[in-house]
Amino acid sequence: MPPDAKEWALRMKENGYAYKTINNYKRSLKASFYIAIADDYVRKNPFDFVLSTVIEENSNSKQALTKEQEEHLLSFAKTDRT
Numbered sequence: 001m002p003p004d005a006k007e008w009a010l011r012m013k014e015n016g017y018a019y020k021t022i023n024n025y026k027r028s029l030k031a032s033f034y035i036a037i038a039d040d041y042v043r044k045n046p047f048d049f050v051l052s053t054v055i056e057e058n059s060n061s062k063q064a065l066t067k068e069q070e071e072h073l074l075s076f077a078k079t080d081r082t
Contacts, residue, residue, distance in 0.1 A: 004046060005026075005029075005046035005047050005049065006049065006054045009022055009026065009051060009054045009055055010054065010055065012025070013055045018059070019051070019055065019056075019057050019058055019059050020059055022051065022055070023051050026047055026051055029047045030045060030047035030048060033045040033046065033047055033048075
């Protein structure tokens with residue numbers, strides 16, 4: 001069954017899903033399968049693998065606002081009527 005879960009991740013990538021989206025779905029599925037293990041429906045968790053071993057992580061890191069950008073944003077929020 002683990003190869004099926006890895007195939008699922010590959011298909012998600014082929015269908016255009018981003019790495020972080022696939023990882024979020026995988027996390028939910030992994031948690032669901034742990035419940036199934038606890039209830040004796042399955043013996044192993046097919047989603048208990050590191051996603052980066054199956055597909056390449058190509059996520060961009062986030063950058064914090066500069067002090068100038070932060071001040072501009074806060075000034076806009078204070079003065080905007082919306």
